[in-house]
Amino acid sequence: MTVREKAYRFRLCPNKEQRILINKSVGCARYVYNHFLGKAKENEYLTYTKYSKQLTQLKKELEWLKESDKFALQNALKDLDRGFKNFFKGKYGFPKFKSKRNRKNSYRTNKFTRKSGTTNIEVKDNKIKLPKLGWIKFRKPKKVKGKILNVTVTKSNTDKYFISIAVKEEVEELPKVDKQIGIDLGLKEFAIMSDGEKIANPRVLKKYEKKIARLNRSLARKEKGSNNWCKAKKKLGKVYEKVANIRLDFLHKVSTKLIEENQFIAVETLKVKNMLKNSKLAKSISDVSWSKFIELLTYKAKWYGRNLVKIDTFFASSQLCNNCGYKNEKVKDLSVRKWECPKCKEVHGRDINASLNILNEGLKIKASTT
Template identity: 80%
Template structure:
């Protein structure tokens, strides 16, 4: 059985290797887009926000006054205005707070440029082997770990605070849905094990923070001893940023590999949603909860399920998955105590592994919700 095809917008991320001249222009482009965003945000705060079209006209005049704004490609500056327009629309709709000024101290500084086709048929963005052609920059080397499929829409160039450069290529791609399978699974998320499935698998928690916690503490102590703003202070700060960057990459790699496996093998996935913000208030568990990245995992599962034609059912956090006997339905409220890892049902005598039992209940609840919808 062949899967149906659907069109989705998708992003490809690669490490970029600009030469010295290209690095200078990227840094200038990042600075110019930040200046444009902050300049028109300041004008909006002084008076009131106007429209993207009005600010676009004012940008043309501003470029005549400030010649250095002509160095980056025009799309980068226009997109800064579009980002500001989106930020204000989100504010007016009540989704987010009033827009904030952009700072050089951001973890990532970036600009976005758009692809367009000239009358001659040539384009300002194209890929050949391990090089990408970008406006004003020309051909730049990048680490092409996979083939870029689909129609390129735009490219975001990012410089991290560890002085690395990346590109995110947004495309409109035809994605083939996976063939349907019979398997269905329930997932209980945890701290000791990252995930426990209804078929008995226990996926180990990578515990990334544990591996680097001592190194982070040492670098933080070293940073505290140095004069803020000095060369040695910046060197140590960069080392610390590299450790955090490595940790983030390890976590993300784990989440992508595990989520892809689940999506490939299962037609229906039921997973319990968790009130992470509330759980972080527990000072004893806050570090472990932040490290485990449950919210990011659910986010990745959600869009992959949509892309590949799988059913993802999210179970309410208040569902008593751990307390219910999966065999007879008896509710044992004593299991609220997290120290209880195994328990015997007083009604039917079934002995349960706390987490496997919970994942089976999550699957059953997911199947009920699917049937009712």
């Protein structure tokens, strides 16, 4: 039994008054984040504690900040503090200002109030109680389990509202299996397994390209900022949202299947940012979402007691003969799909050979670390 942190995401169904309050909390959280980021850029960044004291004074000066959820403002400061800490550690770049034109705008609220010792968040059936908002209905396909940590309320650019309920829960590891697999990621086929199985690339964006192009042309003909322009933009946003949802659903199904069926998984890691510089392949690479897939595999393996090994980007998986280890430099050419090893005379299919080499390398790494 292991303890994991998980988020349950549901579509929220607020009434008119609740939508207004959500929009206020989102806007106020964004304002506080940008206000103190601006102060940090003018002088130097102070600690969360010092900015928290300044926030109390700011709320006295700007009465409208009190209309929002107070936890939303505190958490906006915590997010800014985390952003600067990550910047100082060299993990990410300098924090950027938030825009209301972002694809998603959100705020985070807490469950526990220290002073009163009471909880602000409750879940009953398909309703959730949130600070300032009271009880709100949400679409509930499954039961929320575990101890609630916090809730993030999100408004999409298509005017849909969602909640993400972060919980801490105990989860049982999956029963152990004997199967182990290596995965070679690609564009023509999404994934090629060392056991010969191939998973087709759904090419979700390509299926909607014509519709997106038509809506973009329609948007270009409208006067920017007009009601018709806003309507056209929302239609376009809904298509992109649908593409993202279909893609994520596919990635979840594939990653869950692999975790359930295999005890050991070796997967190659790719420098996606560098690959996106190739203008001919950039759109296809963005659409295939390798990074998100590896992210899903990583946390699911940790949750369910599976072994996942990530192979270094520079490992020559395609060039090596999985039988004798001979390295064929000519296979660097992507047009070479089949080749015969001059040393052991084994005939290789490029992708299957790569996945077998990835599995073998992963087993070597595992053996060296145990």
